[in-house]
């Protein structure tokens with residue numbers, strides 16, 4: 001399902017990239033990358049970026065490594081949660097697609113800790129307010145307001161929001177402490 005091409009119709013990688021607004025040569029962590037569907041698409045559209053494809057499941061990392069052997073020349077580094085400390089404060093952008101509703105508070109704080117000063121997180125997830133035939137049940141995910149409240153409670157300031165067909169997107173920065 002993660003590699004279903006229909007996803008790129010209702011959540012186009014080019015639109016995700018526009019929201020990311022990553023500076024030239026920036027480091028972008030795709031947090032909870034899964035099979036790397038968006039990490040690979042982004043690395044192809046923006047070869048200047050250094051994409052870190054991070055997932056807690058070793059099976060996903062193995063899949064990414066295998067895919068990188070056939071799709072050579074992409075600047076993608078597969079990483080596990082064991083790499084979180086090394087990646088601390090290194091990311092100009094963190095992307096998380098369909099991940100927020102799976103994250104506990106500790107994991108969400110780990111995501112924020114990856115941001116470099118002035119870095120931005122782009123959090124995209126299924127919108128509980130939208131009736132749809134795809135994705136998890138509506139009571140498993142957040143509305144845009146619930147997601148925004150969750151981020152603010154975890155030390156982020158939400159600076160922009162955007163609605164896709166089935167998803168919301170929130171752009172957030174670490175709140176000044």
Ligand SMILES: C[S@@+](CC[C@H](N)C(=O)[O-])C[C@H]1O[C@@H](n2cnc3c(N)ncnc32)[C@H](O)[C@@H]1O
Pocket residue numbers: 002031032033034035036037038054055056057060081096097098099102103107
């Ligand atoms: C629904 S999948 C989305 C995958 C990918 N972002 C996409 O849209 O194709 C959620 C992924 O997040 C990963 N994940 C969940 N919690 C995580 C955590 N705390 N740290 C890293 N990855 C996590 C899961 O292992 C899974 O691969």
